[in-house]
Amino acid sequence: MTQPANPSPPAPGPAADAASVRDATDRLLAAVAQLDDATAVKPSLLPGWTRGHVLAHLARNADALLNVLAARPMYASGDVRDADIERDAHRSAADHYEDLRDTALRLDGAFAAQSEAAWERTVEMRNGVTDLANSLPFRRWIEIELHHVDLGIGYGLDDLPGAFIERELDNMARRFLGHPGVPLTLVLRSEYGGTWYTGAPEGTGSGSLVVAGSPTALVGWLTGRSTGSGLAAPEPLPVLPSL
Known part of the structure; x- marks a missing residue:
């Protein structure tokens, strides 16, 4: 149960992801x-x-990466993370643009500077989570994609690129696999x-539920x-844990 029944093709690699x-x-x-x-300054979604x-x-987040x-x-x-966001949230639109542009450029340069060996090293994220670089x-x-949607300025779930939807559906299915906050076995059908x-995992929870729809609709639900x-599902959808 650790693999999708129909696995997606292998990820294209960090250089291709950096281009995306x-x-x-x-x-x-x-x-x-x-x-x-x-x-x-208006409310986001x-x-x-x-x-x-x-x-x-x-x-x-660019600085953090x-x-x-x-x-x-x-x-x-x-606490520092939250304080930094609160400090910067009230700036002018022009300042937001410049900060987002400049930090994105620095991060893109750092991605471009990584060697093949550097990409394979283990790095530490928040709360002790580790992953490959x-x-x-x-x-x-x-x-970038999900928070663009969250801005509520005309970019919606249906605007997300197909390649992103495919990867994120795989990613979210893996993320919730075995999660203590999801007691059901969820069968996601595109x-x-x-x-x-x-x-x-099958046979360990309180039952199973088949949830069917488009990949975009599945990603929208899985990401909150x-x-x-x-x-479509034969019974009400469960409330998923927040990300």
Whole structure:
């Protein structure tokens, strides 16, 4: 149950993911360039966060990934992370744009500087989580795409690139596999073909539930960006743990 029933092709690698990050960042920056100060302080789609909070988080996340690549703590602490976002959330739209652009350029340069051997080293994320360095470009791609949606400025789930949706569906199925907050075995079925298993491993949970729909609708639900609109299931969908 640790593999999807229909596995996706192998990931293209960190250099290709870094290129996808650049493309996603360019789309985001083009949208942010259209914001004015009044629009930037309006609520985002994330509870308790304005658009400014989302943009500040994205800029500080780029700095945090630079720390990871340099073998420094990702954030000094959770409190410092939150304080930095709150500090920067209330700036002008122009300041948000410049910060996001400049931090993205620095991170892209750091990605480009990694050798093949460097990509294969183990790095430490938040809360003691470890991963290979080659996962960082895809992690950044996730941040850019989903938080672009969270801004609520016209970029929705249906605008997410197909290649991203495929990767993120795989990623989220793996993320919730064996998660204590998902007591059911969830059988995710794409209307275009493909089945993924997540939640409780088969035979260990409180039952199973087949959830069917488009890959985009599945990703929207799994990432908390929708309540399950467009999905079909024989009973109400469970509330998934927050990310």
